Amino acid sequence: MNPSSVYARRRALLAQKIGANGIAIIPTAPEQQRNRDSDFPYRADSYFYYLTGFSEPQAWLVVTGDGHSTLFCQPKDMEREIWDGYRLGSVAAPGQLALEAAYSVAELDAQLPAMIDGRDAVWYPFATHKGLETRIDNWLGGLRARVRYGTLCPKSQHDLCGVLDEMRLVKDTFEQATMLRAGQISAGAHIRAMQTSATMLRAGQEVREYHLEAELLHEFRRHGSQFPAYGSIVAAGANACVLHYRADRGLVRKGELVLIDAGCELDGYASDITRTFPADGVFTGPQRMLYELVLASQEAAIAATRAGARFTDPHDATVKVLAQGMLDIGLLDKNKVGSLDDAIENRAYFQFYMHRTGHWIGMDVHDCGDYTEPGEIGQVSTRKDALTGETIKNRPARILRSGMALTIEPGIYVRPADGVPEQFHNIGIRIEDDAIVTDSGCTLLTRDVPVDVAEIEALMRG
Numbered sequence: 001m002n003p004s005s006v007y008a009r010r011r012a013l014l015a016q017k018i019g020a021n022g023i024a025i026i027p028t029a030p031e032q033q034r035n036r037d038s039d040f041p042y043r044a045d046s047y048f049y050y051l052t053g054f055s056e057p058q059a060w061l062v063v064t065g066d067g068h069s070t071l072f073c074q075p076k077d078m079e080r081e082i083w084d085g086y087r088l089g090s091v092a093a094p095g096q097l098a099l100e101a102a103y104s105v106a107e108l109d110a111q112l113p114a115m116i117d118g119r120d121a122v123w124y125p126f127a128t129h130k131g132l133e134t135r136i137d138n139w140l141g142g143l144r145a146r147v148r149y150g151t152l153c154p155k156s157q158h159d160l161c162g163v164l165d166e167m168r169l170v171k172d173t174f175e176q177a178t179m180l181r182a183g184q185i186s187a188g189a190h191i192r193a194m195q196t197s198a199t200m201l202r203a204g205q206e207v208r209e210y211h212l213e214a215e216l217l218h219e220f221r222r223h224g225s226q227f228p229a230y231g232s233i234v235a236a237g238a239n240a241c242v243l244h245y246r247a248d249r250g251l252v253r254k255g256e257l258v259l260i261d262a263g264c265e266l267d268g269y270a271s272d273i274t275r276t277f278p279a280d281g282v283f284t285g286p287q288r289m290l291y292e293l294v295l296a297s298q299e300a301a302i303a304a305t306r307a308g309a310r311f312t313d314p315h316d317a318t319v320k321v322l323a324q325g326m327l328d329i330g331l332l333d334k335n336k337v338g339s340l341d342d343a344i345e346n347r348a349y350f351q352f353y354m355h356r357t358g359h360w361i362g363m364d365v366h367d368c369g370d371y372t373e374p375g376e377i378g379q380v381s382t383r384k385d386a387l388t389g390e391t392i393k394n395r396p397a398r399i400l401r402s403g404m405a406l407t408i409e410p411g412i413y414v415r416p417a418d419g420v421p422e423q424f425h426n427i428g429i430r431i432e433d434d435a436i437v438t439d440s441g442c443t444l445l446t447r448d449v450p451v452d453v454a455e456i457e458a459l460m461r462g
Contacts, residue, residue, distance in 0.1 A: 006174045007053045008069075008098040010167065014051065015067045017163050022065040023116055024123040024160055027132060031057045041227065046363040047125055047164050049268050054097060056087060058105050062115060068100045070115070075104040113139050118152045126159040161368070168362055169369035170403040175269065175362065176436055179405065180445050182225070182266035183434055186273050187448035189219035191459065193234075193260055194449075198281040198460040201254055207279070209234040209258075213247035216262050225264035229271060230365050233261035236279065240428025241413040243355060254280040257287055259428055263365070270365045272407050273446045274432035281460030283453055286423040290412050293325035294429045295451055297410040301357050305400065305408065305435055305442040311371055312397040315357035318410040323349040330421050331414065346386045352414055358407045361434055367405070373398050404437040 018024050029045040044055045052061055052071065060072040076089035093102035103111060116122060116139055124136060136157075143153040171179065193212040200207045213234045220228060234247035240259035252258055258279050263271035276291065278284070283291060300321045301314035323343040326332040337348045360367035376396040383392050400406075409432030414424040431451055435442040450456055 003053055003174070004096065004098040006172070007051055011051050011061075011063050011069045012067055013167065014063055014163065015065050015069075017167075018063070018065050018123050018158075018160075019121060020065040021119055022121040022123055022158075023119040023154075024061075024063040025112070025136065026051060026061045026063070026125065026160065027129050028054075028057060028059045028061075030129075043227065044268070045128075046168075046268070046368075047128075047160070050164065050168060050363060052097060054088070054093075055268075060105065060108060062112070064115070064119070071097065071099050071102040072105045072108045072111070073102060075106065109139075113142050116140070116154060117143055119154050121156045121158055122154045123158045123160040123163070125161045125164070128161065165368040165370065166374075168367065169360065170401060171362060171405050171436065172403070176403070176405075178267050178269045179271065179362070179434065179436075182229075182264055182269050182271040183273070183445035184448050185220060185223040185225055185266060186263040186271040187446055188223070189216045189262065189264065190260060190273055190275050190449040192216070192219050194275070194277050194281075194456070194460050195462065197252055197258060197277070197279050201252070201280045207252035209236055209239075209247045209250045209252065212252065212258065212260065213262075216260070220264040223264075225266045227265045229263045229265040233259065233274075235259045235261075235428065238415075238426035238428070240276065240430075241415050241426060242428075243413070252279045255284065257427060257429065259430055261430065261432065263434075268363050270361055270363065270367075271446060272361055272365055272409075272432060272434055273449065274409055274411075274430040275449055275451070275456075276429045276431065277456050277460065281457055283457065287427060287429075288453055289329060290414070290424060290427055291429050291453060293322065293329070294410050294412050294431055295453075296325070297321035298408055298431050298433070298451070301408045301410060302433075302435070302442060302444070305406070305437060307400055307402045307437055307439045309400050310373075310397040311358075311400060311406070313400075314406075314408055318357040319344060319349060319353070322353050322410060322412065326352060326412075331412075331424065333419060350387060351417075352412050353410070354413070355409075355411070357410050361405050361407050369398075369404075371398050372396065400437045402437055402439050406435055406437070408433055408435055 026048050028048040032040045034040045042057055058074050062070045071093050074087050090102040143151045193215045196215045213232050216232055232247050235245040236250045236252040236258050237256040239245050239250050256279050257276050259276045261274040263273050297318040300317040304313040304317040324340050337343045360369045372395045379396055381394045385392050411430030413428045416425045434445040
């Protein structure tokens with residue numbers, strides 16, 4: 001498949017959605033300075049990249065309702081290209097990106113008022129680009145000043161995020177293939193980190209969290225990934241009970257678990273994998289007991305993930321398994337908590353499991369898209385939260401459709417506390433995979449790295 005045709009098809013669909021006389025304006029992300037004379041590695045805005053596949057900075061896309069797409073980009077400049085790298089330029093852009101026209105970004109302010117003139121609605125992403133509203137207001141203000149000369153200013157402005165979010169929520173075959181490859185690269189990185197941990201400890205070497213992070217980054221880049229999709233979490237021992245812990249200097253010790261939450265970004269698409277494994281390759285009894293409980297809860301969530309189900313169904317399935325397991329092994333005291341239904345109703349499990357079981361994934365790790373079913377927003381009920389006393393508004397959760405992508409990531413995090421069995425203290429476990437919803441269930445993109453206890457131990461012996 002020619003990638004340019006994928007982006008052209010998306011722009012054509014967007015043109016239909018904004019109406020025959022609408023105009024959509026989408027800038028890419030600005031460059032971000034890291035320190036005095038150095039920028040952060042550049043990444044294009046997700047909406048812009050979704051519609052263009054173009055990764056250079058200082059660029060704008062304009063799509064009109066009649067299906068005409070125009071790119072404003074940096075002009076060719078041999079002197080700057082010596083310093084900063086190759087630029088596509090406006091002459092080559094239409095042919096390479098399947099656009100109708102392209103201009104230098106220096107012409108943006110001169111061209112946009114004429115392109116907006118006569119349109120009845122202007123669309124742009126609200127609250128995503130600092131100063132964008134002001135710039136559009138200036139273009140509109142210039143048109144209003146010339147209405148006596150026949151200019152026509154749009155009567156309405158609309159948030160483009162909602163339209164593009166709905167488009168991005170269902171992944172096409174091109175996106176699914178990219179996400180599968182990203183998942184395979186990330187799975188290989190997790191395997192490398194697992195094996196490195198066991199090998200170094202067997203050799204009597206000191207292992208720190210940053211050693212394992214280095215293995216992840218090496219594997220990502222070695223297979224063509226442009227970036228980590230997010231800051232890698234490599235948490236040894238008690239650090240695994242910190243949900244957003246970052247890889248640091250913590251010692252990786254025999255007899256303790258290591259939780260790694262890490263994934264690469266490939267061609268604009270994220271992967272997101274978490275695995276928890278014994279540092280030296282052998283689970284202790286308490287570790288195995290909690291691990292197999294989390295794995296059973298993930299399997300229940302996976303079974304609940306299918307087209308026609310609600311987004312909340314996997315979470316509900318996870319909570320039911322986890323809460324029952326916590327009661328069975330003594331993490332929750334039955335005499336204080338009561339039955340399984342009581343534990344769920346009162347959120348007694350929240351002490352050990354305090355996050356949701358998944359989120360959308362795609363171009364962004366926490367990808368765009370509503371979690372409430374659009375046609376049922378008006379169906380509101382309220383409840384009082386058992387832990388906080390806060391009044392919560394409930395709306396019907398999103399109905400899953402084939403092609404939607406989400407993570408499935410249950411966990412248990414046991415901090416020392418009164419009444420908590422000591423054998424489980426400072427154990428943090430999370431297992432996470434990326435899934436594409438299908439009519440009959442879901443397809444996991446990230447199972448090239450094992451989750452079964454015996455398979456993990458065998459892998460780390462190898």
